[in-house]
Amino acid sequence: MNGLVAAPPTSWEWIWDHRDTIGQLFVQHVQLTAIAVAIGLAISIPLSLLAYRYGVTYAPITWFTGLLYTIPSLALFAALTPFTGLSVKTAEIGLVSYTLLILVRNIVVGLRSVPDDVKEAARGMGYTRRQLLWRVEFPLAMPAIAAGIRVATVSTIGLITVAALIGKGGLGQLIVEGLRILYPTEILTGALASLVFALAADALLLWAERALTPWTRVRVRAFVPPRPVGR
Amino acid sequence: MHTLVQALKWLVDGSHWSGFDGIPVRTLEHVEISVAAVAIAAAVAIPLGLFIGHTRRFQFLAVSVANVGRSIPSFGILSIAYVIVLKVAPGFAFGFVPTVTALVLLGIPPILTNTYVGVQNVDADTVEAARGMGMSERQVLLGLEVPMATRLMMAGIRTSSVTVVATATLSALIGGGTLGRYIVDGFAQSDNPKLVAGSILVAVLAILTELILGRVDRVLAPRTASRGAWARRRLGRQAA
Numbered sequence: 524m525n526g527l528v529a530a531p532p533t534s535w536e537w538i539w540d541h542r543d544t545i546g547q548l549f550v551q552h553v554q555l556t557a558i559a560v561a562i563g564l565a566i567s568i569p570l571s572l573l574a575y576r577y578g579v580t581y582a583p584i585t586w587f588t589g590l591l592y593t594i595p596s597l598a599l600f601a602a603l604t605p606f607t608g609l610s611v612k613t614a615e616i617g618l619v620s621y622t623l624l625i626l627v628r629n630i631v632v633g634l635r636s637v638p639d640d641v642k643e644a645a646r647g648m649g650y651t652r653r654q655l656l657w658r659v660e661f662p663l664a665m666p667a668i669a670a671g672i673r674v675a676t677v678s679t680i681g682l683i684t685v686a687a688l689i690g691k692g693g694l695g696q697l698i699v700e701g702l703r704i705l706y707p708t709e710i711l712t713g714a715l716a717s718l719v720f721a722l723a724a725d726a727l728l729l730w731a732e733r734a735l736t737p738w739t740r741v742r743v744r745a746f747v748p749p750r751p752v753g754r
Numbered sequence: 755m756h757t758l759v760q761a762l763k764w765l766v767d768g769s770h771w772s773g774f775d776g777i778p779v780r781t782l783e784h785v786e787i788s789v790a791a792v793a794i795a796a797a798v799a800i801p802l803g804l805f806i807g808h809t810r811r812f813q814f815l816a817v818s819v820a821n822v823g824r825s826i827p828s829f830g831i832l833s834i835a836y837v838i839v840l841k842v843a844p845g846f847a848f849g850f851v852p853t854v855t856a857l858v859l860l861g862i863p864p865i866l867t868n869t870y871v872g873v874q875n876v877d878a879d880t881v882e883a884a885r886g887m888g889m890s891e892r893q894v895l896l897g898l899e900v901p902m903a904t905r906l907m908m909a910g911i912r913t914s915s916v917t918v919v920a921t922a923t924l925s926a927l928i929g930g931g932t933l934g935r936y937i938v939d940g941f942a943q944s945d946n947p948k949l950v951a952g953s954i955l956v957a958v959l960a961i962l963t964e965l966i967l968g969r970v971d972r973v974l975a976p977r978t979a980s981r982g983a984w985a986r987r988r989l990g991r992q993a994a
Contacts, residue, residue, distance in 0.1 A: 705837075
């Protein structure tokens with residue numbers, strides 16, 4: 524099958540020869556991820572505060588973000604192109620949409636898990652509502668929020684490869700190109716680089732979370748079971 | 755808005771509802787591939803999850819599968835499956851076989867994680883009491899742990915199914931059928947109405963999957979709840 528490629532070089536050679544391109548695509552992948560998660564957070568935080576303060580809004584908010592989450596990525600990217608073109612904007616609208624459900628759910632769960640005694644004590648000490656939120660509730664909700672950011676980041680990194688259809692796929696670009704010329708090395712490079720990036724980002728964020736929330740370090744458990752998925 | 759109106763016109767055009775590239779055929783392809791993938795994934799993940807949850811052995815395996823499963827790029831694994839099938843059995847490379855292979859791998863993690871967590875979450879004292887009453891390991895598993903884990907297992911199957919239906923769309927990128935065909939072809943032909951119409955169809959199918967399985971979940975719920983209650987009554991104690 525490699526016959527379609529003129530004199531196919533061995534895989535490691537190909538990767539070495541194309542290191543500049545791979546590097547550029549990786550940088551694009553990182554940028555797309557960072558923008559998506561940042562905008563996702565900027566939208567999710569006010570939405571979550573709304574859902575937390577006014578409990579009745581939680582169901583409609585999760586219903587709507589759940590609807591966005593259910594739409595297959597290829598369909599969303601494709602449906603947007605007649606309106607926003609083959610642009611970073613199109614990719615980001617889709618990517619941001621998918622982070623919302625994960626982030627909102629985790630932020631609200633985190634805020635709701637802050638014990639009433641703690642809030643009562645803070646109020647007794649004269650904290651205003653705003654001080655309570657930023658100095659007590661948000662810091663104590665951090666582990667759940669950080670978990671949400673990790674899941675959102677990891678799934679965004681995977682989804683970006685699909686945005687290769689509209690030319691903004693980061694490392695996914697290698698997969699599309701490899702499929703076009705049927706060159707396995709290129710497909711594998713794109714897929715594995717994306718996988719490694721996702722695992723590395725997950726580990727990095729976990730490390731950052733531990734560094735930022737030293738008070739959670741007391742509860743060290745040898746084995747943490749995975750959390751069940753689904754709504 | 756013009757494109758949207760044209761897309762709706764495309765959808766109601768009778769000529770798009772017949773033939774090998776018609777909406778019924780493409781929908782059927784999409785559903786067939788998805789059902790096959792979820793069925794195989796469940797057949798692998800449920801027994802494995804029950805085994806790990808019941809014996810508490812190889813727990814690291816369930817955790818690693820959950821973590822790595824989330825990080826795998828769906829498009830990447832689909833393309834890798836395609837290339838492998840193309841090398842091993844070129845006759846099967848287009849559509850069904852590589853797509854189902856990739857979808858099974860993507861569908862396993864949510865079902866495995868939830869089955870394992872569901873079984874593991876059954877109150878340890880309750881399990882101990884069941885053993886004390888002389889229930890065999892098989893009876894403990896099938897009569898107590900499985901009924902109590904059913905809700906979480908169903909949630910896993912639902913999550914898995916929605917992921918699978920969404921990813922089956924990508925099959926069109928490796929020459930397969932499914933509703934993704936309209937998106938990929940619409941793209942290649944710069945046919946915006948077709949592109950948008952295909953996206954609408956795919957989105958509707960994914961949302962329907964979510965809603966229908968949610969309904970199944972609710973229908974099953976009272977039965978499993980009462981079975982759980984039955985298990986607790988039979989054991990004469992309250993499970994946590």
